[in-house]
Amino acid sequence: MADDDYLDAIDYTRDDLDVEDLGDVKHAVRLVDVYRSFNLGKVEIGAIKGVNLTADIGDFIVISGKSGSGKTTLLNIIGAIDLATFGRVFVMDVPINDYDESFRASFRLNNTGFIFQSYNLISTLTAIENVMFPMQLSDKSKSELREDAMKLLESVEMDHRVDHLPWQLSSGEQQRIAIARAMANDPPIILADEPTANLDGDSGQMIRDLLVDLNNRGKVVIVMTHDEGILNQPNIQHYKMDLGELTRHG
Numbered sequence: 748m749a750d751d752d753y754l755d756a757i758d759y760t761r762d763d764l765d766v767e768d769l770g771d772v773k774h775a776v777r778l779v780d781v782y783r784s785f786n787l788g789k790v791e792i793g794a795i796k797g798v799n800l801t802a803d804i805g806d807f808i809v810i811s812g813k814s815g816s817g818k819t820t821l822l823n824i825i826g827a828i829d830l831a832t833f834g835r836v837f838v839m840d841v842p843i844n845d846y847d848e849s850f851r852a853s854f855r856l857n858n859t860g861f862i863f864q865s866y867n868l869i870s871t872l873t874a875i876e877n878v879m880f881p882m883q884l885s886d887k888s889k890s891e892l893r894e895d896a897m898k899l900l901e902s903v904e905m906d907h908r909v910d911h912l913p914w915q916l917s918s919g920e921q922q923r924i925a926i927a928r929a930m931a932n933d934p935p936i937i938l939a940d941e942p943t944a945n946l947d948g949d950s951g952q953m954i955r956d957l958l959v960d961l962n963n964r965g966k967v968v969i970v971m972t973h974d975e976g977i978l979n980q981p982n983i984q985h986y987k988m989d990l991g992e993l994t995r996h997g
């Protein structure tokens with residue numbers, strides 16, 4: 748097979764894959780011997796070292812590990828925000844490392860929803876505008892998109908704060924908006940990086956419940972966290988990161 752023959756075999760329509768197609772997907776995420784190193788002058792930091800991980804449709808994967816162990820780096824690789832230095836990365840069976848940034852950008856908009864520790868809402872946009880922001884590639888009209896965003900805000904019980912700016916919202920409320928935004932294009936995979944770390948009891952519990960609910964509705968959920976409330980959820984697969992290496996824990 749010629750070097751670039753595999754390009755013909757790639758299904759370029761996969762970036763707008765929707766729920767009806769999920770039955771055809773072998774693995775939601777498959778990492779094969781993945782490495783990520785950063786070169787800082789003469790120093791090379793091995794942030795991810797030989798990670799293998801498979802997540803199937805319906806899986807709830809929780810990864811814990813000390814600060815600096817590589818959790819965020821790994822999540823960024825799965826989310827096509829960052830590129831592995833070595834190894835194969837498949838998301839919805841698509842080898843995302845093999846594509847250019849423009850494909851990767853639309854692929855990630857459609858296939859992965861990101862939830863961050865510090866919410867990362869756009870400060871100049873209202874709650875509903877933040878939720879609509881990732882919908883920019885959609886063919887729907889603005890009013891239809893607004894309706895979709897409204898439903899997402901209802902699903903996180905934030906439809907009473909539609910026109911608030913992020914600074915006018917509590918931490919827990921901002922994270923609920925961020926979850927609605929992660930769901931904007933109904934992606935099959937939700938990636939969360941310490942989503943409850945900045946939240947107190949009740950707000951944290953609401954976010955935990957929302958993650959469980961998303962998983963019950965068929966989303967693959969991958970969470971980096973130390974949160975006992977998440978680690979104690981039934982049916983999770985627990986992994987630990989240690990100095991860039993990933994091992995199954997339970």
Ligand SMILES: Nc1ncnc2c1ncn2[C@@H]1O[C@H](COP(=O)(O)OP(=O)(O)OP(=O)(O)O)[C@@H](O)[C@H]1O
Nearest residue numbers: 785787792794812813814815816817818819820821
């Ligand atoms: N862009 C970068 N350039 C250089 N080094 C980096 C970069 N990103 C991460 N690192 C290094 O890679 C290692 C893993 O970092 P990472 O942020 O993935 O850890 P983490 O497990 O998420 O930590 P925390 O729990 O503090 O969020 C660290 O040693 C970090 O300094």
Ligand SMILES: [Mg+2]
Nearest residue numbers: 818819820940
């Ligand atoms: Mg981190």
